[in-house]
Amino acid sequence: MPQHPPQRPQHPMTPVRAYHPPTYTRNSNNQITNEIQSDQNSKALLQPLPTMAYGAQSSSSTDKPSGPFKDCLHALEEGHATSGMYLVKPENANRLMQVWCDQRHDPGGWTVIQRRLDGSVNFFRNWETYKQGFGNIDGEYWLGLEHIYWLTNQGNYKLLVTLEDWSGRKTFAEYASFRLEPETEFYKLRVGRYHGNAGDSLTWHNGKQFTTLDRDHDMYTGNCAHYQKGGWWYNACAHSNLNGVWYRGGHYRSRYQDGVYWAEFRGGAYSLKKVTMMIRPNPNTYH
Numbered sequence: 001m002p003q004h005p006p007q008r009p010q011h012p013m014t015p016v017r018a019y020h021p022p023t024y025t026r027n028s029n030n031q032i033t034n035e036i037q038s039d040q041n042s043k044a045l046l047q048p049l050p051t052m053a054y055g056a057q058s059s060s061s062t063d064k065p066s067g068p069f070k071d072c073l074h075a076l077e078e079g080h081a082t083s084g085m086y087l088v089k090p091e092n093a094n095r096l097m098q099v100w101c102d103q104r105h106d107p108g109g110w111t112v113i114q115r116r117l118d119g120s121v122n123f124f125r126n127w128e129t130y131k132q133g134f135g136n137i138d139g140e141y142w143l144g145l146e147h148i149y150w151l152t153n154q155g156n157y158k159l160l161v162t163l164e165d166w167s168g169r170k171t172f173a174e175y176a177s178f179r180l181e182p183e184t185e186f187y188k189l190r191v192g193r194y195h196g197n198a199g200d201s202l203t204w205h206n207g208k209q210f211t212t213l214d215r216d217h218d219m220y221t222g223n224c225a226h227y228q229k230g231g232w233w234y235n236a237c238a239h240s241n242l243n244g245v246w247y248r249g250g251h252y253r254s255r256y257q258d259g260v261y262w263a264e265f266r267g268g269a270y271s272l273k274k275v276t277m278m279i280r281p282n283p284n285t286y287h
Helices: 072-077 127-132 145-152 224-228
Strands: 051-053 066-069 084-088 095-102 110-116 157-164 170-175 178-180 189-191 194-196 274-281
Touching: 066 072, 072 084, 072 095, 072 110, 072 274, 110 145, 127 145, 145 178, 145 274, 157 178
Parallel strands: 066 084
Antiparallel strands: 051 095, 084 095, 095 110, 110 274, 157 170, 157 274, 170 194, 178 189
16 A cells, blocks of 8 residues: 555645745846756766767777667567666657666666766756756766657657655656657656555646746746756646755755655655656556
8 A cells, every 4th residue: 555644634626745836026137057956077967968860870889888779678678688778769760869778677678767866967957958868877867858758659658766765765656658748848748547655746747848947837937947946847836856956865954845856755855865767668558
């Protein structure tokens, strides 16, 4: 049975524990910077994840990723049972992308689209950076909205979110279907039914467009990304904020709820230690 933290009495129309920033006049001269978390490896992180036009890959080298495959399940079916970096080319896409394939998490074939684990990467980024992807594929990274769009629109995919707190407790949330709409719809989120033991902190974001510090598509009067310090499918504002600020130790003190949180698991004032979002084809999809 999913374990849920106690809930405060609330109006029946009020979503569970969503973070609503205070309303006040925002300074129009806000600098678009993250003053909380800085890149610890700026040289590696200032560049988007490597992508290339199809057919333009370089000559072979000892550390060249295998591929291309249409996704990590395809790689697994081709005999690549080791987790690591692979080249992927989704059907109908005109570019290659480097991804991390998790072939160990049962039953394997998972394409990792997001990972947080040590705070080494700044996730308070602009629209173009979230579109193209950023970070280190073998560490903290965001695959990129455009890449996730192409991946999830070549078939039915499910989403697995794995969460770990600072005491070593691990939970998960799985969604029977997961896809993004194109950039013309601002990468609107479409998720299916939930199951797991972490609690459902994503369905409230279903049907919402992606918001970043420089592109406000949320349902709040202000820009949720400014308060949550990340990019997400914000509503007004968030039950989950997996691209927020990675705070060490769990409970954090901040003016806003801007940590890496999943409200149904440890609440919005607790920043999780490890988070992974990964997708896998799900032929038996129930929307």
